[in-house]
Amino acid sequence: MSSEAHTTVHASGLSPSQIEQLTQAATSAAENAYAPYSHFYVGAAILLQDGAILSGCNVENASYRLTTCAEQTAIATAVAQHGPDIRIRAVVVVNRNGGVPCMPCGACRQTILEFASPECWVFYPSEGGVTTNASFTSLLPAAFHLAR
Numbered sequence: 001m002s003s004e005a006h007t008t009v010h011a012s013g014l015s016p017s018q019i020e021q022l023t024q025a026a027t028s029a030a031e032n033a034y035a036p037y038s039h040f041y042v043g044a045a046i047l048l049q050d051g052a053i054l055s056g057c058n059v060e061n062a063s064y065r066l067t068t069c070a071e072q073t074a075i076a077t078a079v080a081q082h083g084p085d086i087r088i089r090a091v092v093v094v095n096r097n098g099g100v101p102c103m104p105c106g107a108c109r110q111t112i113l114e115f116a117s118p119e120c121w122v123f124y125p126s127e128g129g130v131t132t133n134a135s136f137t138s139l140l141p142a143a144f145h146l147a148r
Contacts, residue, residue: 012121012133014047014090019123022047022092023131029055029070030096036060041096044070046078049087049117054078071108075115087117091136092124099129109140 009015014022022045030043037060045055056073068076071091078086091112095102103124104112112120113136120136137143 010121010133012090012135013119014121018047018090019092022053022090022123023094025053025055026070026092026094029057029074030094031057033057033070033096034059037062037064039097040100042070042102043094043096044074045092046071046074046088047090048078048082049089050082052078052082054081069105069108071104072111075111078115086115088112088115088120089117090120091122093122095125099125099127101126104139109136110144112136113140113143113145 010019025045026043028043029045030041033041033043035041035058042058043055045053047053054074054077056070056077058068058070059073060067071093093102093104104122116136121133122136122139123131123133126132
């Protein structure tokens with residue numbers, strides 16, 4: 001394979017090595033997921049505009065409503081470490097459940113929206129576990145915004 005194939009930039013502006021780095025961070029986070037009820041182990045990694053990568057995993061609770069998704073955990077970690085003005089450039093979601101689709105849920109999409117940069121992209125497993133991706137605006141086309 002030519003070196004040109006290795007440096008092809010994705011439509012998101014991310015290089016293959018950046019996407020792989022995010023995928024590895026999400027995969028590592030999924031190893032720490034606490035999912036004793038659903039047995040659905042999810043990890044997420046986010047890339048901030050400043051280049052920082054933060055990750056999180058799902059943390060379930062016997063009261064299902066209190067469960068926290070991996071994407072929300074990663075975002076809360078980013079805010080705790082970098083402050084409330086973070087801007088997310090990319091999100092990668094993985095799961096340890098072999099071939100099961102795992103797109104961000106509606107609540108996670110709204111949480112991502114709160115901090116997403118205009119060019120934010122999301123990478124996630126689709127049918128058969130094949131990683132697919134979409135611009136964030138295509139995942140939440142009629143987004144709910146409040147003026148800050």
